[in-house]
Amino acid sequence: MISIDPTTNRVKDNYKLMIGSVVPRPIAFVTTKSESGILNGAPFSYFNVVSANPPMISLAIQRNGDKQKDTARNALGLKEFVVHIVDESNVEKINETAAALPADKSEIDLAGLTTVDSEKISVPGIKEANIRMECVLEHALELGGEETPATDLLIGKVVLFHFAENVYENGRINHNELQAVSRLAGDDYAKVGEMFTLERPK
DSSP states (O other), X not given: OOXXXXXXXXXXXXXXXXXXXXXXXXXXXXXXXXXXXXXXXXXXXXXXXXXXXXXXXXXXXXXXXXXXXXXXXXXXXXXXXXXEEOBTTTHHHHHHTTSOOOTTSOHHHHHTOOEEOOSSSSSOEETTOSEEEEEEEEXXXXXXXXXXXXXXXXXXXXXXXXXXTTTEETTEEOHHHHOBEEEOSTTOEEEOOOOOOOOOOO
């Protein structure tokens, strides 16, 4: 085994080790709205489930130096956002939204995505996703860094689920139909691939 003390590494080196080791990671495409009404959209792979009672998800949004990303700033301001699951049918357009745009420009327009109104919150979602979740901000934490925080950890409570009819079956998700993709490292992604079943011990 090779042992590495992270305190002897540069941040960039630890980043590479983290994203290369914690794989595959689900990808959330998140829409938020700025104070001036600009619809922002960005993908995040520091994303997961937190709780089912109530349903909550987590997003860890890395800062650019000491500056919050638009998604974090907007979500903290309006306390609402929409999380979409990235799949094989939309991943290329979603990838376009990772471009660095000024705050007054919409990544949704850049990628040619189609907006759809939410029912319980004011932030729209996108039509191209097979799953989307309307969320309200439940908790926010500033984490890491030395002089200033390095990450905004957002916990969102899901207030409404939306599923394409082909992926929803009797209260469960059909993963063959969803075709979710996951993030690896660098420019690499992964498909779900071959699935297998193991019974949990009782």
